[in-house]
Amino acid sequence: MDVIAVDDPTDAQIRQWHSVLLAVHADDPADDPVPEPEQTAARLLGAEQGSRQRLWAALEDGEMTAVAALRLPGAPGADRPAEIDIQVRPDRRRHGLGSALLHHAAEGLRADRRSSVIAQVSAATPAVPFLESHGFECVLTLKGLLLHLSDVPPGRVKELIAAGPVGYDLVHWQGAVPDEYALALARAKHAMADMQAYEGVPWDADRVREMAEMVNKRGDALYTVAAVQGTTVAGFTEVVVSADDPYRAAQYDTAVVPEHRGRRLGIWVKAAMLDWLSRERPEVREIETDNAGDNVHMLAVNEELGYRRQRETREYQASASVLP
Numbered sequence: 233m234d235v236i237a238v239d240d241p242t243d244a245q246i247r248q249w250h251s252v253l254l255a256v257h258a259d260d261p262a263d264d265p266v267p268e269p270e271q272t273a274a275r276l277l278g279a280e281q282g283s284r285q286r287l288w289a290a291l292e293d294g295e296m297t298a299v300a301a302l303r304l305p306g307a308p309g310a311d312r313p314a315e316i317d318i319q320v321r322p323d324r325r326r327h328g329l330g331s332a333l334l335h336h337a338a339e340g341l342r343a344d345r346r347s348s349v350i351a352q353v354s355a356a357t358p359a360v361p362f363l364e365s366h367g368f369e370c371v372l373t374l375k376g377l378l379l380h381l382s383d384v385p386p387g388r389v390k391e392l393i394a395a396g397p398v399g400y401d402l403v404h405w406q407g408a409v410p411d412e413y414a415l416a417l418a419r420a421k422h423a424m425a426d427m428q429a430y431e432g433v434p435w436d437a438d439r440v441r442e443m444a445e446m447v448n449k450r451g452d453a454l455y456t457v458a459a460v461q462g463t464t465v466a467g468f469t470e471v472v473v474s475a476d477d478p479y480r481a482a483q484y485d486t487a488v489v490p491e492h493r494g495r496r497l498g499i500w501v502k503a504a505m506l507d508w509l510s511r512e513r514p515e516v517r518e519i520e521t522d523n524a525g526d527n528v529h530m531l532a533v534n535e536e537l538g539y540r541r542q543r544e545t546r547e548y549q550a551s552a553s554v555l556p
């Protein structure tokens with residue numbers, strides 16, 4: 233087996249990479265959409281905005297049987313963890329391919345002067361013993377939830393909107409935040425204390441706009457609903473409808489600023505989002521979301537709206553020094 237760097241992938245390498253992803257998906261579809269060749273090509277040919285990436289592939293008898301992508305957010309040496317994703321063809325597992333790729337990625341990590349790396353994986357899959365055997369530790373457990381819009385009883389959304397607290401208004405926008413709310417939205421994002429502590433990067437108006445721009449560049453659409461008092465954002469929720477799979481939207485951030493909590497603003501903005509999406513994007517049939525396992529309030533809001541629990545995702549982290 234050889235491991236090669238795929239820093240400038242050729243068309244043939246992109247096709248081979250895609251066939252590894254298809255084989256992995258076929259073995260464990262986990263309710264995820266089948267990867268599309270254009271998606272794979274786009275990911276391999278360009279890193280997300282604000283990030284660089286390194287790619288490696290394992291070849292056996294000239295055939296690509298396993299792949300690894302290391303995402304490096306920010307500049308070299310940035311104080312942010314890199315992200316690793318390794319995929320091994322199901323029929324080639326337990327032969328050390330995953331470990332060999334991890335070894336190359338660890339060297340790439342150190343060459344970029346990163347102190348740690350994270351991986352997001354499904355619980356109850358081989359990824360868990362694999363990562364744990366290499367010194368990774370679980371730092372976050374996320375419960376996957378899915379809402380089938382057809383399961384929401386008729387009238388329920390209107391009822392929740394009508395029951396909204398006095399003294400707040402609902403506003404919504406698509407894409408980048410309007411200037412008058414940009415600073416206030418960044419402040420509200422601070423309310424997501426758990427994530428912020430974890431990512432270690434503070435939100436400001438520019439970063440909020442950058443995130444919207446990134447979604448837009450991918451061809452996806454970002455929808456935001458906020459509960460406001462004047463230009464103060466008390467709470468907000470974001471949903472992204474992707475160009476690849478417009479039937480299943482993804483919940484992004486939802487937060488209520490601490491001094492406005494306990495007034496059912498969370499469920500109010502989420503109900504208003506369902507109402508707006510049903511008019512704006514009637515093709516959306518499902519919304520998926522992840523909640524931190526210990527975020528009992530958000531889990532309760534989502535379950536009241538009709539979300540059902542699905543898979544569990546775990547975030548693993550390892551410091552560069554413990555990796556092979």
Ligand SMILES: CC(C)(COP(=O)(O)OP(=O)(O)OC[C@H]1O[C@@H](n2cnc3c(N)ncnc32)[C@H](O)[C@@H]1OP(=O)(O)O)[C@@H](O)C(=O)NCCC(=O)NCCS
Nearest residue numbers: 318319320325326327328329330331351358359361362365
């Ligand atoms: C997780 C994955 C990458 C492991 O790849 P692999 O090539 O099979 O891993 P390795 O052969 O290098 O395994 C190294 C060690 O990990 C542990 N391990 C790996 N798979 C395991 C399993 N199914 N059960 C128990 N232990 C396992 C073992 O300790 C193994 O050493 P051993 O075979 O000597 O006992 C592969 O199963 C995969 O592609 N899964 C789907 C995609 C995924 O979840 N990727 C994780 C993202 S980082």
